[in-house]
Amino acid sequence: MKGVIIAAGYGTRFLPATKTVPKEMFPLIDKPAISFIVEEFIDSGIEDILIISSRRKKSLEDYFDREVELESVFTKENSQKKLEKIKPLKANICFIRQQEMRGTGDALLLAQDFASGSQICVAYPDDIVFSDIPLTRQLMNACTSAEDTVLGVMNVADNEIDRYGIVDTNDNGRVSKLVEKPAIGSVKSNLAVIGRYILSTEIFPLLIEEKKKNPSGEFFQIDPINKLASMGKVKSHAFSGIRLDVGDPLGYLKALVEYGLMREDLKDSFFSYLKKVVSR
Numbered sequence: 001m002k003g004v005i006i007a008a009g010y011g012t013r014f015l016p017a018t019k020t021v022p023k024e025m026f027p028l029i030d031k032p033a034i035s036f037i038v039e040e041f042i043d044s045g046i047e048d049i050l051i052i053s054s055r056r057k058k059s060l061e062d063y064f065d066r067e068v069e070l071e072s073v074f075t076k077e078n079s080q081k082k083l084e085k086i087k088p089l090k091a092n093i094c095f096i097r098q099q100e101m102r103g104t105g106d107a108l109l110l111a112q113d114f115a116s117g118s119q120i121c122v123a124y125p126d127d128i129v130f131s132d133i134p135l136t137r138q139l140m141n142a143c144t145s146a147e148d149t150v151l152g153v154m155n156v157a158d159n160e161i162d163r164y165g166i167v168d169t170n171d172n173g174r175v176s177k178l179v180e181k182p183a184i185g186s187v188k189s190n191l192a193v194i195g196r197y198i199l200s201t202e203i204f205p206l207l208i209e210e211k212k213k214n215p216s217g218e219f220f221q222i223d224p225i226n227k228l229a230s231m232g233k234v235k236s237h238a239f240s241g242i243r244l245d246v247g248d249p250l251g252y253l254k255a256l257v258e259y260g261l262m263r264e265d266l267k268d269s270f271f272s273y274l275k276k277v278v279s280r
């Protein structure tokens with residue numbers, strides 16, 4: 001299994017900050033959002049990771065590189081603690097830049113050579129999940145064949161289905177249909193896909209067909225996944241864990257609060273502060 005992170009988008013929900021700071025670099029306190037995903041992959045046993053970025057996102061490449069100047073300063077100071085903080089993550093991380101913003105289908109097609117016959121776990125960096133078993137590992141465990149596509153899903157409130165891809169399942173637990181952001185009341189299910197899928201290599205020829213239908217505009221993986229679903233090859237997996245959505249301003253704010261309350265070094269003082277704020 002290899003990991004692919006789709007990180008080329010403009011991040012318009014966070015303008016003007018995203019004029020210069022990629023949203024994937026927004027930190028939860030001191031760690032950029034994308035680092036949580038890379039660590040989830042590594043903790044799941046994935047060694048090869050492709051980040052699909054764009055020319056606007058050079059800081060992503062720098063972040064995963066060595067920081068030679070700080071290394072030398074901290075080595076002189078003999079500060080192991082600081083050196084530990086800047087140590088690059090242990091994975092083969094490579095980048096490819098999407099040349100035109102033509103949708104996530106186009107971004108995924110850029111991963112075809114990298115996949116070279118392996119299944120890939122695709123992550124949208126907006127979704128950060130804290131769980132005992134890393135989310136990617138949960139999906140890998142749900143995968144029983146190299147032809148499986150597995151979508152991470154969770155239940156959402158009926159009035160929120162228009163913000164997600166919603167899956168319908170048939171009696172044998174396989175996905176029968178994925179509908180992207182359906183109107184409220186238009187579908188029976190409230191099982192939402194989050195930004196973690198395991199895709200088999202069968203997705204690539206289907207994405208190429210999709211591109212041919214729309215040679216110059218945006219295209220997505222939804223129809224190709226539905227084709228695989230019609231062949232009975234798509235599963236959903238209701239994962240366990242706490243999902244934080246850092247993809248929009250309110251979600252990001254909630255994520256900061258949740259993460260602040262998880263951090264051993266901050267949670268007590270932060271909780272006292274929150275109680276004061278609430279009582280005001």
Ligand code: G1P
Pocket residue numbers: 124126127163164165166180181192193194195245247
């Ligand atoms: C994306 C996907 C959607 C999924 C959601 C989960 O939407 O298109 O299927 O349910 O992520 O976070 P976005 O939030 O980027 O609009």
